Amino acid sequence: MPTKPQGPASYFPSIEAKYGRSIDEWKTAMxxxxxxxxxxxVEWLKSEHGLGHGHATALTQHHLNPEKWAS
Structure with missing residues (x-):
């Protein structure tokens, strides 16, 4: 049985669906x-791209600390 994503990655499917960009595209933009x-x-993602606070925080945490969230 596949493991459910944990931490910020658990938000990734909804981020991609809601904002129409892949996580790789968001990380490149960041x-x-x-x-x-x-x-x-976080403020940049919210003000420039209209992300909600939770989604912006999840992307930022994963972007700044990828080794912490590696699967």
Whole structure:
């Protein structure tokens, strides 16, 4: 039986469905933004791309700490 995603990855299917971009596309956009602080990235995703707070936080956590969330 496949394991259910944990942590931020558990939000990924709904993020992709709601906002129409893949997680890789979001991570590329985050890298290209030049922002590196958690709060700045969350606020940028919310203000520039209309993400909700939970989705923006999940993407940011995974983007800034990929080794913590590796499967």
């Amino acid at each position: 890298r290209e933004s030049g922002l590196t602080a958690h709060k700045a990235l």
